[in-house]
Amino acid sequence: MDLTKEQSDKLIKGCINNDRTAQETLYKLFHSEMLRVCYSYLPDKELAKEAFNTGFLKVFQSIKNFEQGKGALGGWIRKIMIFTAIDLCRKELKFNTTGIDNQELDDHFIPASALEKLYFEDILKQIRTLPLATQTVFNLAVLDGFTHKEIGEQLNISEGTSRWHLAEAKRKLRDLLEPSAKPTKERSEITK
Template identity: 70%
Template sequence: MNLPKHQTDELVNGCMNNNRAAQESLYKLFYADMLRVCHSYLPDKELAKEAFNTGFLKIFQSIKNFDKEKGELGGWMRKIMIFSAIDLCRKELKFTSLTLQDQDKDEFFISPLALERLYFEDILANIRLLPYATQTVFNLYVLDGFTHKEIADQLNISEGTSRWHLAEAKKKLRELLDPSRPNDQRTERSVKAK
């Protein structure tokens, strides 16, 4: 969400001065967007809320470090929420060290036809079927543009493990989104995956 410069300045200055009205306004303005960010990393609603609350606490504590010349307030807040969700993922999830075999290095193709048929909620529902660790790496790489090195640093895993999780996510999503498979087979597989 891009706010006008004067509104950003007013909110940031108010929050720096611990003005409760400014903090409440900032919270209400970004509530839905930031909670959505946490939900994209943590499918469990309680964990997502925990990351969200921790993220907002970090935002209020470090708002004095926000530099409007370097970026937009919403983007800065989003990054804090992502890192809060990742921190919670690290505590809750177990990442194993895995590496890609040479034959597994091929990129997996998902048909554009399959993607055209899906809405965001449908895609998110299929992403949710992935194991947490694989889902987290997929979200960081595909949705938020992190590199494998950045993901490895954030999750305390090797770059090879990050690549493996991404390849595994693409492979499983391709299976789930395969338009040649009848809907009842995809649904049946989705139920088994849960």
Template identity: 70%
Template sequence: MDLNRQRTQELVNGCMQNNRASQEALYKLFYSDMLRVCHSYLADPALAKEAFNTGFLKVFQSIKNFDIDKGELGGWIRKIMVFSAIDLCRKELRFNNTNTIAADTDDEFIPPRILEKLYFDEILKQIRTLPAAAQMVFNLSVLDDLSHKEIGEQLSISEGTSRWHLAEAKKRLRELLDPGNQQTKERRSNGL
């Protein structure tokens, strides 16, 4: 969502003054995009809505910290939403904090021919079938491009645990998105 500089400043100033019309306009402007961000981290619609509402409360409480010269308003709000979803996920989940070393995996974990067939909603549906911890790490790594160190800091887990969850997520997604490939592997392992 790209607003012009003047409109952004008007919305921010209005929100800083607790102007309800400005707050409502900001909320409506970013509603669908930010709810989608929360849904990408939390499969349960009720939890996603809770993270979204908590995020917007944080937006209104900290709008005075937004600096129009340092970034885009939508990006700033998105970051708050991601952290709200992470915080809620932390409350809901228990991460297994082990230092399991992930096997080296290639970066191309889903063959391009499969990706060409799928739409975002279908991929998101498959991501949501992952265990919650693997889903969270996958989203932070792949969708938000965070390093394992940053993921570990956000989720209070080790870098090794983050790597393991990402490797597991990729492995499961490979199996889910290309079931024929899994059957071929099983046939080979059975000597067929």
């Protein structure tokens, strides 16, 4: 969601002053996008909604700390949502702390030709099959661009553990997605 500087300033000022109209406007502007962010980290819809609502409460409580020149308002809200979702599911995360030293990291993920034949829903469905810890690291690294150091700090794991989970996610997704990348009869008929 792109806001002009004037729109952003007005919303921020209104939210700082507890103006319910400004808060409602901000909430409505970012509702669907931020709910999707929470859902990408929490496969349970109720937990995702809980993280979303808690995240927005944090947004309204700390909006006075948002610094205009240091990024977009949407990006700032997104980070709050990600961290809130991670906090909520942290108790459920089971991290494999096996060292990555003896394992090869596979830079080759999934061939573009395979991905072209998939729908977003197919990919999301396969990501959901990963163990929650591996899924969380994958989302942070691939979808949201966090470094292994940042992931480690956020999840209280080592950078090596983060790397292992990302490599494991890529390996499992490659195994899951490559066979399903073959077009089905129904999809083949749609593209004709």
